[in-house]
Amino acid sequence: MPAEKKSILCPNCRKLISADEPNCPYCGLARPGLLNMAGIIRKIFALNPILTIIYVNIFFYVVSLLLNPTGIFSGGGFLSFLSPSGQSLLLLGATGTFPVFGFNRYWSLVSASFLHGGIIHLAFNMMALYQLGPFVLHVFGFHRFFSIYILTGIAGFAVSLIFGVDFTIGASASICGLIGAIVYYGKNRGGEFGQAIYKQALGWIVGLIIFGLIFKGINNWAHGGGVISGILLAMLMGYNEKRDETAKQKLLAYVCILVTLGVLIWALLSSVFYTLSRL
Numbered sequence: 001m002p003a004e005k006k007s008i009l010c011p012n013c014r015k016l017i018s019a020d021e022p023n024c025p026y027c028g029l030a031r032p033g034l035l036n037m038a039g040i041i042r043k044i045f046a047l048n049p050i051l052t053i054i055y056v057n058i059f060f061y062v063v064s065l066l067l068n069p070t071g072i073f074s075g076g077g078f079l080s081f082l083s084p085s086g087q088s089l090l091l092l093g094a095t096g097t098f099p100v101f102g103f104n105r106y107w108s109l110v111s112a113s114f115l116h117g118g119i120i121h122l123a124f125n126m127m128a129l130y131q132l133g134p135f136v137l138h139v140f141g142f143h144r145f146f147s148i149y150i151l152t153g154i155a156g157f158a159v160s161l162i163f164g165v166d167f168t169i170g171a172s173a174s175i176c177g178l179i180g181a182i183v184y185y186g187k188n189r190g191g192e193f194g195q196a197i198y199k200q201a202l203g204w205i206v207g208l209i210i211f212g213l214i215f216k217g218i219n220n221w222a223h224g225g226g227v228i229s230g231i232l233l234a235m236l237m238g239y240n241e242k243r244d245e246t247a248k249q250k251l252l253a254y255v256c257i258l259v260t261l262g263v264l265i266w267a268l269l270s271s272v273f274y275t276l277s278r279l
Contacts, residue, residue, distance in 0.1 A: 049142065050133040053149070054126050056264070057171060060114045061122050063268065064088045067275050082119040089115055089169055091271035093263070095157050096167040109161070110263040113153035115169040117217075125171040129178075136178045139185055141245045143253035144237050150256040152177020152229045159225030168219045173226040179204050180230020185239055 064084035090099055093111025100106055116122040137145045156173025179201055186198030205227060212218040237249055 049137065049145065050130060053133070054129060057114050057116065057122065057126060060092060060264070060268075061116050061119075063271075064092055064115060067091060067271060083117050083121075084115075086167070088271070089117070090167075091267075091274060093267040094167055094169045095161070096165050097161060098166045100161060107263045107266070109154045109157045110150070110260055111267045112157055112169045113150075113171050113174050114264060116171070117169060121170060125175060128175045129171060132175065132178045132182070136181055139241075140181060140234070140237070140239050143245050143250045144239070146253045147237070147249065147256050148177055148181050148230060148233050149174045150260055151233060152180065152226045155229035156219075156222035156224075156226035160219050160221035163221045165219055165221055168222060170219070170222075172219070173222040176208065176223045176226030177230035177233070179208075180227040180232075181234040182230075183227070184231045184234035188235075188239075189241065 061084070065082070065088070067088040068085040086094075092115055093099075093105070093108045094115055095105070095108035095112035099108050116125065133145070133149075136148065140148065153171070153174035156176060157168065160168055160173075182197060182201040183205070186194045186196070186201055188194070189197070208223050208227075209220075212220040212223060237243075
């Protein structure tokens with residue numbers, strides 16, 4: 001008696017097909033079963049992806065303090081209150097010319113977006129994410145949102161690396177990427193609503209520039225790289241009102257999520273192991 005075949009909905013055209021089809025017979029999507037399995041990742045994050053990212057940032061902030069409690073009050077400046085030590089941040093994946101070229105920690109371009117230099121630094125960034133994230137999630141969809149957030153963080157830190165920033169962390173590059181995506185959406189959508197969104201997003205960028213000029217230690221290169229890459233990604237991927245998320249965009253999001261999880265788990269385990277080995 002032949003084994004019963006499992007049926008799935010093609011992740012691209014949403015038609016019923018066999019799970020073991022090498023290509024969707026309707027739209028030609030390669031390995032539709034593999035993409036369908038990736039939907040498990042979405043179920044994990046879909047309850048509230050914004051809060052999931054915030055919780056990860058908070059978790060890594062607490063870990064960065066616990067790895068070296070003696071460094072908590074050693075920082076200086078407004079944004080360094082309750083700050084982790086530089087060693088803790090380096091172990092957990094701070095980026096810049098020093099970690100990347102000095103220790104070949106190229107993966108830190110991913111992890112740095114989830115680290116913060118103090119409680120105020122963390123609070124500002126997470127409040128911004130909480131305010132901007134739901135709008136980008138609604139306009140661009142689950143998969144494009146994650147791709148924009150993760151990839152613009154990498155792009156922002158890559159730009160700052162090119163311009164010689166030696167040590168840097170924070171979610172602001174990714175948040176600037178969200179702002180860049182909003183700029184594109186508002187300008188491209190047009191109309192009264194689009195223009196209002198566009199002007200508001202430009203106001204945020206002006207505020208970022210002023211903030212970066214007033215306070216020392218702000219990575220303006222990463223902010224600029226985040227905004228520009230956010231505009232470009234939004235332009236390339238489109239948004240819900242004009243274009244549905246494609247199977248390739250969904251796959252890109254799952255790759256971004258899995259790579260980020262892998263990097264963060266590696267950073268966590270390696271830093272804890274190193275710290276315990278030094279006791």
